Amino acid sequence: MENKVSRLQILTKGIIKENPNLVLLLGTCPTLATTSSAFNGMGMGIAASFVLICSNIVISLLAKIIPDKVRIPCYIVVIAGFVTLVQFIVQAYAVPLYNSLGVFLPLIVVNCIILGRAEMFANKNGVLDSALDGIGMGLGFTLSLTVMGAIRELIGNGTLLSGFFLGDEALQESLTIHIPFVNEHPMLIIALAPGGFFVYASIIAFVNWLINRKGGTPRDFACGGCALASMCTQEKCVAELGEIEIPAPKAMAAKAEAPKMSEEEKAAKIAAAKAAKAAKEAAQAEANAAEVKSENPDPVLAAAENALLRKKAAEQEAVTEKKGDEE
Amino acid sequence: MGLYFSIILGMVLVNNYPLAQFLGICPFLGVSKKLDSSLGMGVAVIFVMVMATAATWPIMKLLSAWNIAYLQTIVFILVIAALVQFVEMVLKKFIPALHKALGVYLPLITTNCAVLGVCINNIDLGYNYPQSLVNSFGAGVGFLLAMLIFSGMRQKLENNNKVPKPFQGVPITMTTAALLSLAFMGFGGLV
Numbered sequence: 017m018e019n020k021v022s023r024l025q026i027l028t029k030g031i032i033k034e035n036p037n038l039v040l041l042l043g044t045c046p047t048l049a050t051t052s053s054a055f056n057g058m059g060m061g062i063a064a065s066f067v068l069i070c071s072n073i074v075i076s077l078l079a080k081i082i083p084d085k086v087r088i089p090c091y092i093v094v095i096a097g098f099v100t101l102v103q104f105i106v107q108a109y110a111v112p113l114y115n116s117l118g119v120f121l122p123l124i125v126v127n128c129i130i131l132g133r134a135e136m137f138a139n140k141n142g143v144l145d146s147a148l149d150g151i152g153m154g155l156g157f158t159l160s161l162t163v164m165g166a167i168r169e170l171i172g173n174g175t176l177l178s179g180f181f182l183g184d185e186a187l188q189e190s191l192t193i194h195i196p197f198v199n200e201h202p203m204l205i206i207a208l209a210p211g212g213f214f215v216y217a218s219i220i221a222f223v224n225w226l227i228n229r230k231g232g233t234p235r236d237f238a239c240g241g242c243a244l245a246s247m248c249t250q251e252k253c254v255a256e257l258g259e260i261e262i263p264a265p266k267a268m269a270a271k272a273e274a275p276k277m278s279e280e281e282k283a284a285k286i287a288a289a290k291a292a293k294a295a296k297e298a299a300q301a302e303a304n305a306a307e308v309k310s311e312n313p314d315p316v317l318a319a320a321e322n323a324l325l326r327k328k329a330a331e332q333e334a335v336t337e338k339k340g341d342e343e
Numbered sequence: 344m345g346l347y348f349s350i351i352l353g354m355v356l357v358n359n360y361p362l363a364q365f366l367g368i369c370p371f372l373g374v375s376k377k378l379d380s381s382l383g384m385g386v387a388v389i390f391v392m393v394m395a396t397a398a399t400w401p402i403m404k405l406l407s408a409w410n411i412a413y414l415q416t417i418v419f420i421l422v423i424a425a426l427v428q429f430v431e432m433v434l435k436k437f438i439p440a441l442h443k444a445l446g447v448y449l450p451l452i453t454t455n456c457a458v459l460g461v462c463i464n465n466i467d468l469g470y471n472y473p474q475s476l477v478n479s480f481g482a483g484v485g486f487l488l489a490m491l492i493f494s495g496m497r498q499k500l501e502n503n504n505k506v507p508k509p510f511q512g513v514p515i516t517m518t519t520a521a522l523l524s525l526a527f528m529g530f531g532g533l534v
Contacts, residue, residue, distance in 0.1 A: 049365035096417040210525040217517030225509035
């Protein structure tokens with residue numbers, strides 16, 4: 017029962033809760049470029065989902081065999097194979113889609129969503145879970161692309177359901193719905209480049225508002241959003257790219273703790289070094305005391321020296337204990 | 344000569360990669376918080392783009408000659424990934440200063456729309472070898488220019504606390520990019 021519930025969760029989290037486009041902020045290039053119309057976005061979403069599901073399955077099957085150091089190039093080979101397959105299928109059966117997607121069809125291979133899911137999910141989970149995750153994420157991606165495409169098409173072009181991706185011109189014309197007023201006076205800027213940015217921003221703002229209402233925190237563009245975040249060492253990222261905050265989604269919570277841990281480790285190291293130094297000094301103080309004792313036969317003076325040395329050692333112990341307590 | 348100039352001008356201003364063609368948005372929005380990191384990223388992008396074109400254009404000629412042009416996607420992305428890895432190692436060994444300045448961005452650029460996009464665009468636009476190199480150089484310079492301007496705008500945005508709550512963070516950044524893209528649209532029809 018538990019297993020089944022979590023499987024359903026894997027399937028549905030990609031649709032709304034962890035929508036790859038709007039919540040995880042991956043795959044922004046195709047989102048902005050291919051959403052000039054609803055069917056365009058839907059076609060792109062379907063193509064990317066196909067690649068995502070297939071590559072998730074294959075990568076989770078091969079996860080144990082692929083050596084860790086070369087895993088990213090291996091994933092890229094698998095994904096590129098499926099993208100070539102999708103290119104052929106689209107070119108053969110959906111020529112209008114092929115023409116409108118242009119260079120973004122082969123660019124599915126570097127889509128952060130696919131590489132990111134392979135990196136974070138498929139290489140750690142079983143085949144069925146990976147397939148469900150692919151289906152969920154693909155559905156979420158397609159849904160958000162379609163909605164954004166619909167908005168941009170409606171305001172920027174005054175039509176709905178234009179540019180159907182199968183068949184020929186006549187079919188496309190017959191499916192297109194022209195909204196009466198907006199069709200004559202479309203807001204062309206929305207259909208062009210700046211409109212893409214702005215509509216995407218508005219949709220993310222709406223999703224952020226929903227997230228804030230539920231008490232979560234929206235994410236930011238950062239190293240954590242990049243699929244290769246595990247490949248480039250994150251401390252280097254944080255240090256060199258200048259205090260970019262790494263968000264802490266569930267999958268990356270462990271990695272987000274890593275910088276904090278390194279600080280703790282640093283503090284521990286400093287404390288350990290100080291303790292070692294203190295111990296060394298105490299040892300040397302004792303050696304000095306022994307020397308002093310052997311040099312100076314006066315018992316009173318020797319006792320005073322010993323007391324002083326013991327006091328010093330006790331002080332140093334207290335300091336190291338304090339440092340240990342602080343951690 | 345005139346053709347090269349118009350190619351560069353076109354790539355830098357008219358068909359600007361992040362702002363007009365939506366290629367390379369992830370690093371554009373992710374790295375442009377500070378000016379120096381934008382500069383480093385932009386220079387790294389120019390470097391990788393020119394190198395990738397220098398490597399992939401002859402390979403495409405070879406693939407077409409052998410009638411396996413459909414392997415373009417796979418071969419390109421593998422060549423780019425391997426090349427960037429190799430160059431990072433060479434830089435680390437021979438020019439450590441440059442590696443320190445650019446090194447962290449190189450993995451970010453590898454699996455990035457912009458580099459693969461420019462390689463495929465060169466083939467689709469039918470440029471010959473020198474034209475392709477100039478094209479990718481121009482694309483990189485356009486990327487750098489857009490990132491520098493954008494990071495300046497973002498730094499102004501940092502100190503502003505009047506942004507409404509849902510718009511804070513990513514949405515206001517995207518809206519700023521929309522305005523910048525609108526500004527660059529004014530160059531349309533220049534070339």
